[in-house]
Each structure stands twice: as C-alpha cells, then as structure tokens.
Amino acid sequence: MVCRIHRVLVKKGIESHVVDASSLQVSRRRRLAKTDRIDREKLLGTLMAYKGGEPRVCAMVRVRSPDQEDVRRICRDRKVLIGERVRHINHQSHQGTVLFAEDQELRAVA
Numbered sequence: 604m605v606c607r608i609h610r611v612l613v614k615k616g617i618e619s620h621v622v623d624a625s626s627l628q629v630s631r632r633r634r635l636a637k638t639d640r641i642d643r644e645k646l647l648g649t650l651m652a653y654k655g656g657e658p659r660v661c662a663m664v665r666v667r668s669p670d671q672e673d674v675r676r677i678c679r680d681r682k683v684l685i686g687e688r689v690r691h692i693n694h695q696s697h698q699g700t701v702l703f704a705e706d707q708e709l710r711a712v713a
Contacts, residue, residue, distance in 0.1 A: 606666050620650065626662035 605621055612619040627649060652660040667675070 605664075606672065609666050620653070621664040621666055622646065622649065623662040623664050 609619045609621055627645060629645070649661045653663075
C-alpha cells in the first residue's frame, strides 16, 4: 500500500520518502502518551533533519519495483504453501499414529 502511494507521488513529480518506523527514536516518557500529534511532530522533525543533511537520523525504506514485489510475493506464497503441506503431512501422520495405537490396544485386549 505504502509503495503504491510512493510510486504515484513520484510519478506526479512529488518528492516522497518512506521512513522505516523502527528506526525512529522515541523517548521513554513519550512512549506511554502516543498520539497522532506526537507521531506527526516526531516524523516531521526527523524528515527535516534528514533533508538537512543528517542521513543517520532515520532509515529510509528502499521501495521495490512492481516486478520485484511480484518475485517476493511468489517466494512468500511458496513458503506459505510449504508450511500448509507440512501441517497436513504432520496431521495425517498423527492420525496414522493414533489409529496404529488403537489397533495395538485392540490386539492386546483380544
């Protein structure tokens, strides 16, 4: 979503930066009182410092191209599908173990 907005802004000739939220420093005192106003002021100050020549004040996210996002999506989808397959195999294996244990119990009783 953010990448799409960034691309639209850049396409219209508007300078756009995507800030990595985890790179913003937050004071412990203000962490408890988190509001949109405080976030906006902090982000504005950070961007002004960044544009003023302090590149280490925050980390910028490198926005990927749509083709690069598609490649990542394929990798993520593959990872999800492999995880689902493993869960199904483990579930079937567990069901087989339960059935095997029940057969053993029935043979012991007979």
